[in-house]
Amino acid sequence: MHVPDGFINTPVSVAAGVVAAGAVAVSLRGARRELAGAGSGALAGADRTAPLAGLVAAFVFAVQMLNFPVAAGTSGHLLGGALAAILVGPYTGVLCISVVLLMQGLLFADGGLTALGVNISVMGVVTVLVAYAVFRGLLAVLPRTRRSVTVASFAGALVSVPAAAAAFTALYAVGGTADVSLGKVLTAMVGVHTLIGIGEAAITAATVGAVLAVRPDLVHGARGLTAPLRLRVGGELVEAPAAAPAPAAARSTRTFLAAGLGTALVLAGIVSFYASASPDGLEKVAADQGIDATVEEHAAKDSPLADYGVKDVDDARLSGGLAGVIGVGATVVVGSGIFWAVRRRSADAPAPAPAATSGGAA
Amino acid sequence: MGAGHAHRLYRSGNSPVHRLPPHCKLAAVFAFVVVVVSTPREAVWAFGGYAVLLAGVAATARIPAGFVLRRLLIEIPFVAFAVLMPFVAEGERTEVLGLSLSVSGLWGAWNVLAKGTLGVAASVLLAGTTELRELLLGLQRLRLPAQLVQIASFMIRYGDVITDEMRRMSIARRSRGFEARGVRHWGVLAKTAGALFIRSYERGERVHLAMVSRGYTGTMPVIDDVTASRAQWAHAAALPAAALAVCLIGRTL
Numbered sequence: 001m002h003v004p005d006g007f008i009n010t011p012v013s014v015a016a017g018v019v020a021a022g023a024v025a026v027s028l029r030g031a032r033r034e035l036a037g038a039g040s041g042a043l044a045g046a047d048r049t050a051p052l053a054g055l056v057a058a059f060v061f062a063v064q065m066l067n068f069p070v071a072a073g074t075s076g077h078l079l080g081g082a083l084a085a086i087l088v089g090p091y092t093g094v095l096c097i098s099v100v101l102l103m104q105g106l107l108f109a110d111g112g113l114t115a116l117g118v119n120i121s122v123m124g125v126v127t128v129l130v131a132y133a134v135f136r137g138l139l140a141v142l143p144r145t146r147r148s149v150t151v152a153s154f155a156g157a158l159v160s161v162p163a164a165a166a167a168f169t170a171l172y173a174v175g176g177t178a179d180v181s182l183g184k185v186l187t188a189m190v191g192v193h194t195l196i197g198i199g200e201a202a203i204t205a206a207t208v209g210a211v212l213a214v215r216p217d218l219v220h221g222a223r224g225l226t227a228p229l230r231l232r233v234g235g236e237l238v239e240a241p242a243a244a245p246a247p248a249a250a251r252s253t254r255t256f257l258a259a260g261l262g263t264a265l266v267l268a269g270i271v272s273f274y275a276s277a278s279p280d281g282l283e284k285v286a287a288d289q290g291i292d293a294t295v296e297e298h299a300a301k302d303s304p305l306a307d308y309g310v311k312d313v314d315d316a317r318l319s320g321g322l323a324g325v326i327g328v329g330a331t332v333v334v335g336s337g338i339f340w341a342v343r344r345r346s347a348d349a350p351a352p353a354p355a356a357t358s359g360g361a362a
Numbered sequence: 363m364g365a366g367h368a369h370r371l372y373r374s375g376n377s378p379v380h381r382l383p384p385h386c387k388l389a390a391v392f393a394f395v396v397v398v399v400s401t402p403r404e405a406v407w408a409f410g411g412y413a414v415l416l417a418g419v420a421a422t423a424r425i426p427a428g429f430v431l432r433r434l435l436i437e438i439p440f441v442a443f444a445v446l447m448p449f450v451a452e453g454e455r456t457e458v459l460g461l462s463l464s465v466s467g468l469w470g471a472w473n474v475l476a477k478g479t480l481g482v483a484a485s486v487l488l489a490g491t492t493e494l495r496e497l498l499l500g501l502q503r504l505r506l507p508a509q510l511v512q513i514a515s516f517m518i519r520y521g522d523v524i525t526d527e528m529r530r531m532s533i534a535r536r537s538r539g540f541e542a543r544g545v546r547h548w549g550v551l552a553k554t555a556g557a558l559f560i561r562s563y564e565r566g567e568r569v570h571l572a573m574v575s576r577g578y579t580g581t582m583p584v585i586d587d588v589t590a591s592r593a594q595w596a597h598a599a600a601l602p603a604a605a606l607a608v609c610l611i612g613r614t615l
Contacts, residue, residue: 004474004477004478004481004482005395005480005481006473006477006478007474010399024510025507028507048567049509051566051567052566054514054515054517054520054566055516055524055563055565056562056563056566057513057516058521058523059524059559059563061517061521061524061525062527062528062562063528063555063559065525066555067542068542069544069545069547070544070545078555083555095513096513099517103514106489107371107494108489109436109486109489112395112399112478112481112482113392113484114395114399177470180451202545202548203548203551203552203555206548206553207552207553209556210552210553210555211559211560213556214556214560215560218560218563
């Protein structure tokens with residue numbers, strides 16, 4: 001998804017560069033705050049930013065090389081924006097992704113130098129901000145358990161990738177140099193990246209869960225979770241009565257959630273299998289639409305997903321699967337969100353509310 | 363991590379291009395790419411001129427053509443996209459070898475291919491003639507925020523360490539009979555990524571403490587400041603200036 005030179009015209013590239021520079025400047029300031037108080041006390045201050053952010057950037061760089069086999073020889077890899085945002089916080093996330101993109105552009109010639117602003121704006125800023133906003137929004141509604149952190153990171157990553165694709169389409173609409181209609185670009189980009197987003201979401205959620213299990217204090221998005229636990233250790237190691245109902249509630253929803261996520265995963269695998277029939281789904285979708293002239297009218301009046309359904313048989317399978325997976329993912333997220341919100345209201349409304357706001361402020 | 367490690371994209375040499383101060387090279391490459399991108403796509407011959415200019419730089423730096431061409435392969439995904447563009451774009455259509463192609467799509471494909479390739483080639487030449495540390499020094503000289511340069515330098519310095527850590531994890535997995543074949547194995551791989559994050563973060567904390575104990579206060583001392591003479595700037599400016607001349611001629615013709 002690295003945009004090369006010449007894909008977006010000069011004025012829009014400059015504007016995106018200004019946006020990216022501003023975002024990086026803000027992030028530099030914010031990252032200092034985020035990285036200051038992760039593990040140790042107030043003694044370690046602003047000087048922690050560079051080593052920690054640098055190592056996290058190296059981690060993002062490395063984890064992008066970790067291949068996740070999908071099926072039949074195809075494999076994908078993590079984009080890392082949502083993961084970085086949840087693990088180390090949005091400011092550090094933007095910073096790390098930007099540095100990775102800068103180095104990829106300079107050293108590996110991956111992504112054009114003049115398109116650096118576009119790349120940072122789309123892949124760094126939009127991905128991280130959307131992922132973190134969705135993550136935070138869900139956490140505010142869900143009960144304060146580890147499981148809901150995983151669910152929220154799934155949703156955040158799931159939304160962030162198509163959002164970045166939509167942002168790219170918006171930039172393309174203003175300053176694209178190729179003469180391909182907007183509807184086609186939007187359909188192809190968002191459609192394909194929804195598929196990618198499902199994989200990204202599953203891997204991100206699993207990775208966040210793995211870190212949560214070992215070092216929950218390191219997960220920036222779950223800092224609110226560890227605070228009440230630490231207080232209790234000071235007195236006695238016995239579980240407080242307030243914590244007792246939480247596992248019971250989690251258990252009943254755990255199977256429901258596991259089933260939902262499992263279904264989404266299986267479907268993601270099946271759909272990706274069909275998508276793997278063509279090396280790159282983006283090109284295939286674009287080509288199909290170019291040949292089929294009637295699609296144009298549908299693209300104008302329907303949503304991208306509806307447009308996805310209007311195609312030949314081979315693609316109908318893919319579109320059906322895609323719609324199914326999106327439906328499952330959305331149902332899991334929305335359904336469990338409402339379920340938990342209602343449950344929390346009725347069961348233990350007053351206790352977690354202040355913790356939620358303090359977690360949001362951190 | 364030790365000294366003397368050059369990245370594999372770097373080709374050591376002692377040519378005039380290698381000797382140029384890094385910030386001059388960075389500025390020159392950036393200016394060159396800006397000129398290339400703002401050239402109208404109808405000026406077909408101008409892009410040939412740019413290619414000749416880059417070939418001249420490569421010859422001066424004594425970088426073989428094969429090295430540059432092999433590195434150009436990174437562009438392949440966008441070549442695939444560009445090849446499809448004539449089929450999906452609108453506008454009037456023309457017949458080429460019995461295929462109906464869009465004229466504007468052909469122009470768009472040419473535009474992306476030419477500008478993208480020139481941009482990649484310029485970046486490859488920059489990375490091939492500039493050491494990593496020099497590159498970072500150059501960025502600092504170009505007034506990139508010091509904090510950002512530090513983060514980039516930590517990333518570069520520990521990138522190989524973290525990648526090797528990941529490789530060791532992969533060897534450990536495989537030596538225990540694990541083979542990732544499909545979605546079912548994502549859990550294991552995700553745990554690897556999680557462990558890698560924890561190790562990276564903890565390494566960052568250790569590095570920070572080690573640096574603090576050696577007197578680090580948040581800024582790095584500048585040991586070898588690179589300065590550029592007027593002549594060096596002039597040499598570096600030769601590439602973008604020539605490109606600008608080509609561009610202006612291309613616009614007027």
